[in-house]
Amino acid sequence: xxxxxxxxxxxxxxxxxxxxxxxxxxxxxxxxxxxxxxxxxxxxxxxxxxxxxxxxxxxxxxxxxxxxxxxxxxxxxxxxxxxxxxxxxxxxxxxxxxxxxxxxxxxxxxxxxxxxxxxxxxxxxxxxxxxxxxxxxxxxxxxxxxxxxxxxxxxxxxxxxxxxxxxxxxxxxxxxxxxxxxxxxxxxxxxxxxxxxxxxxxxxxxxxxxxxxxxxxxxxxxxxxxxxxxxxxxxxxxxxxxxxxxxxxxxxxxxxxxxxxxxxxxxxxxxxxxxxxxxxxxxxxxxxxxxxxxxxxxxxxxxxxxxxxxxxxxxxxxxxxxxxxxxxxxxxxxxxxxxxxxxxxxxxxxxxxxxxxxxxxxxxxxxxxxxxxxxxxxxxxxxxxxxxxxxxxxxxxxxxxxxxxx
Numbered sequence: 590x591x592x593x594x595x596x597x598x599x600x601x602x603x604x605x606x607x608x609x610x611x612x613x614x615x616x617x618x619x620x621x622x623x624x625x626x627x628x629x630x631x632x633x634x635x636x637x638x639x640x641x642x643x644x645x646x647x648x649x650x651x652x653x654x655x656x657x658x659x660x661x662x663x664x665x666x667x668x669x670x671x672x673x674x675x676x677x678x679x680x681x682x683x684x685x686x687x688x689x690x691x692x693x694x695x696x697x698x699x700x701x702x703x704x705x706x707x708x709x710x711x712x713x714x715x716x717x718x719x720x721x722x723x724x725x726x727x728x729x730x731x732x733x734x735x736x737x738x739x740x741x742x743x744x745x746x747x748x749x750x751x752x753x754x755x756x757x758x759x760x761x762x763x764x765x766x767x768x769x770x771x772x773x774x775x776x777x778x779x780x781x782x783x784x785x786x787x788x789x790x791x792x793x794x795x796x797x798x799x800x801x802x803x804x805x806x807x808x809x810x811x812x813x814x815x816x817x818x819x820x821x822x823x824x825x826x827x828x829x830x831x832x833x834x835x836x837x838x839x840x841x842x843x844x845x846x847x848x849x850x851x852x853x854x855x856x857x858x859x860x861x862x863x864x865x866x867x868x869x870x871x872x873x874x875x876x877x878x879x880x881x882x883x884x885x886x887x888x889x890x891x892x893x894x895x896x897x898x899x900x901x902x903x904x905x906x907x908x909x910x911x912x913x914x915x916x917x918x919x920x921x922x923x924x925x926x927x928x929x930x931x932x933x934x935x936x937x938x939x940x941x942x943x944x945x946x947x948x949x950x951x952x953x954x955x956x957x958x959x960x961x962x963x964x965x966x967x968x969x970x971x972x973x974x975x976x977x978x979x980x981x982x983x984x985x986x987x988x989x990x991x992x993x994x995x
Contacts, residue, residue: 599871601735606726606786611735613782614719615742617677620775622750624684624708625835626856627768628701630758630849631691633838635698642835643952643959644698648705649712650952653945656713661806661942663714669722670788674780676715681776683707688769709952717942724929726786733926737871740922745864752853759849806939809932816940818992819928822883822985823947826920829978830890831951832958832971833898833913834859839967845903858907862914869915870922883923884986890916891979898972 602608632641664672683704690696720736727735757763757771810816834856841852890913897909925944932940961970986992 599734599738601727601731601738604727604731607723607735609782609785610719610722610726611739611742613779613785615746616775617680617779618743619746619750619753620684620772622746623754623768623772623775626751626754627758627765627772628705629835629838630755630852631696631765632698632701633842635696635701638963640956640959640963641698642838643956645701645705646835646952646955646959648702648952649709650950650955652706652709653713653952656710657717657942657946658939659942660714661717661939661945664718664721664942665806665936665939668788669718669725670783670786672714672718673722674783676711676718677776677779677783679711680708680715681773681780683711684769684773684776688766688773691764691769692766713945716945717939720925720929720941720945732929734871736926736929737867737922740918740925741864741867741871743867745860749860751856751860755849755853806936806943809936810940810943813931815992816928816931818985818989819924819931820943820947821989822887822982822992823921823924823928823944824950825978825981825985826887826890826917827947827950828954828957829974829981830894830917832954832974833894835955836958836962836967836971839962840906844901844968845906847903851903855903855906855910859910859914862911862916863918864914865911866915866917866919867922870919870926879923879927880986880992883920883927884982886916886920886923887982887986888979890920891975891977891982894975894978895972896975898968898970898975901968 602611628645629642632645635641660672687696687701687704690700723735723739724732754768757768758765760767810820837855838852841847841849841855845851845855847854893909893912893916897906897913900906900909928940928944958970958974
C-alpha cells in the first residue's frame with residue numbers, strides 16, 4: 590500500500606489516537622482564538638482604553654500562575670483524558686455565560702474579567718494534560734512531528750479565528766452575543782472526540798504523592814541544565830514579544846485606522862506566517878544545531894516586531910507580521926519540542942506545567958505593555974519590546990554553555 594505524500598511529511602497522523610486528538614481539539618482551539626479576538630474587541634469598545642484589554646488578559650493569566658504547577662502534578666497522576674473532558678465542560682459553560690450577558694446587555698468589563706478567571710483556571714489544567722497526552726499517544730520518534738503539527742493546527746486557527754469573529758460581529762443579527770454562542774457549540778464539539786480516545790492513562794506515580802511529587806518535578810528541572818535553559822528562553826518572547834497580539838485592536842484603530850476588517854487582515858497575515866513556520870519545523874524532522882536555529886529565530890522575531898511597530902504603515906505591517914508569524918511560531922514550536930524531547934516521560938506533566946507557567950507571563954506582559962501603551966504610545970511600547978527581545982535571546986543563548994551544547 591502506497592503511503593500518501595502528506596503522511597510522509599506528517600507521519601504522526603498515521604497514529605489513530607493522536608489523529609483523533611489533534612483533529613478533535615481543533616474546533617476548541619478555533620473557538621479560543623475567536624474568544625481572544627472578541628474579548629479584546631468588546632473590552633476596547635466598552636472602555637476605549639488599551640488597559641482594559643490588559644485587564645481581561647490578566648484575569649486569564651492569574652489562574653495560570655496559581656494552578657499550572659499543581660495541574661502538572663495532577664496530569665502525571667490521573668487520567669489526562671478526564672482532565673481534558675472536565676476542563677472542556679467548564680469552557681463550554683463560561684462561553685454560554687458570556688453569550689447570555691452580552692445578549693441581555695448586562696455585560697461589563699468586570700464581568701468579562703471574572704469569566705476570564707474561570708476560563709484561565711480551566712486552561713491551566715487543560716494545557717499540561719493536553720501537551721503530555723500527546724507524548725503518551727505518539728511514538729517517541731514522531732514526537733517532534735506531532736508537537737510541530739499541533740502547533741500548526743493552533744496557528745491555522747489563529748488565521749481563521751480573528752477574521753471569522755470580526756466578520757460575524759459585523760453581522761447585525763449575530764453580533765458579539767451570537768459569536769459567544771457559536772464558540773460554546775464549538776467547545777462542545779471537542780467532548781465526543783475525546784470520548785473516542787481510549788482512557789489508558791490511569792496509572793499513578795508510585796511512591797510520590799501531592800507535595801512530594803511536585804518537589805520531585807522541580808528538583809528534576811533544576812538538575813537538568815539544558816531543560817532549565819530552554820524554559821528560561823521560553824519566557825522572553827512571552828513577556829516582550831507576544832503582547833503585541835493583544836494590542837492589535839489599538840494598532841488597527843489608532844495607528845492604521847483600518848477598522849475591524851483591517852484588524853482581521855493584520856491578524857491573518859500573522860497567522861499565515863505562523864502556519865508556515867510550524868509546518869516548516871514539522872517537515873524538517875530534525876536539526877543538527879537546533880539551539881543556534883532558535884537563537885536566530887528569536888532575533889528575527891524581535892527585529893521584525895520593532896519594524897512593524899515603529900513604521901506606522903499598514904502596508905509594511907502586513908509583510909512584517911507574516912515574518913513575525915514565521916519566526917515566533919518556529920521559535921516556540923522548536924522550544925516546546927526540545928523541552929519534551931529532553932525530559933523523561935514520567936515527568937512530562939510537571940515539566941509541561943512549568944513550561945505553561947511561562948505562558949502565564951503573557952497576560953502579565955499584556956497588562957504591562959497596555960499600561961506602557963497608554964503612557965508612551967503603543968508604537969514605542971511594542972517597538973521597544975521587540976528590540977529588548979532580540980537582545981535578551983541572543984545574550985542569554987550565547988552566555989549559556991548548556992544551551993550552546995544542544
